[in-house]
Amino acid sequence: MAQMEKHGLLTGSVDGAPEEYGSLSGTERAAAPRRSSGQESLTVAAQPGDVERDSDAEELYIQQAVVLIEDAVQYRSINHRVDALSLRLYRWYYSRICQWSLGLTIAVVLLLAFVERPSSLSISSDPRHRNPPWEPPCGFTESMEMFCLLVFSLDLAVKGYLIGWEEFRKSKWLIGYTVVISFSVMDWVLSISMAVNDLSRPTCSAAAHTLGIAVVNSSMMKKTLKCIKRTLPEIASVILLLTLHLFLFTMIGMLLFAKSDDPKKNGEWKLYFRDLPTSLTSLLVLLTTANNPDVMIPAYSVNRGYSIFFIIFSLIGTYCLMNLLTAIIYNQFRGYLLMSVQTSIIRRRLGIRAAFQVLSCQGAQQAAE
Structure with a gap:
């Protein structure tokens, strides 16, 4: 213990600055405390700059965490710049x-x-009174x-x-x-x-x-277009079946309701099955039941058996294929909605986790200092 105390007294002054007391004159010994106090004042003067830098870094960490939390709340992506200038621009933009x-x-x-x-x-839709x-x-x-x-x-x-x-x-x-x-x-x-x-x-x-x-x-429009893009391959087969069904019954209808020598029996042909475009349009509208039963009234007036053609067409096209198409579209939109909700939840969790990661890095850095 005595050797340690002796070693400590001989190798340094009271404030820990190494000095060789035997080699200093009286004037130098008098000037030594003044030099020591000057070094101490320089050290104290450097501390505010370090504190300012630490406060700026701490403010940047907090600002990053705030922006990441805002991204999580709004379900936004966190893949963006996080420097001080970019964060101010980012918050201003949103x-x-x-x-x-x-x-x-x-x-x-x-x-x-x-x-x-x-x-x-x-103001008016009437061409006669339109200004x-x-x-x-x-x-x-x-x-x-x-x-x-x-x-x-x-x-x-x-x-x-x-x-x-x-x-x-x-x-x-x-x-x-x-x-x-x-x-x-x-x-x-x-x-x-x-x-x-x-x-x-x-x-x-x-x-x-x-x-x-x-x-x-528009985020909603982008989601809708993405859903339509995913739905089109699924409904392509059903649309093909609907097209074949429409063309097949159009050919049958044009043969069944062909022009005859009796003008009284040509009502169906004259109104709905005169040519291929007219026949396709009539049966396409019938798929939506918009012209039902108007489209079959002329033929039904001649022979009630003609109604079987339109009934079979509606059963296969409207009640089977159209319902199948609606079910596929509904199922695809529901699946995309669930996927969209999952993506939003993942974005929220990722933003919150990134915010806490930033704050934990700040705490670890302060602990290391």
């Missing part, structure tokens, strides 16, 4: 005012079709459309920046969004370059383009 502005822009670009030439927008439609000022619709396209381009740029190039290439919706905006811009440029009647466009502006923009920005 703010209520920004989303409402985007929705209003979509509504405006869709409503332009009602005022562009040719427009049928009027001339309102014609917007020269360049008004083009300016509105260009403003909307600029908003959509900004929306695409923000989305692309937030998710990064790798995720952007994987997203078919964003690639389609890019294609639709490009075609819309080209359509706008062509319409301006044509200069028809002082910048007045002769036709409605790219209805398909604007409809595509509305679909890309």
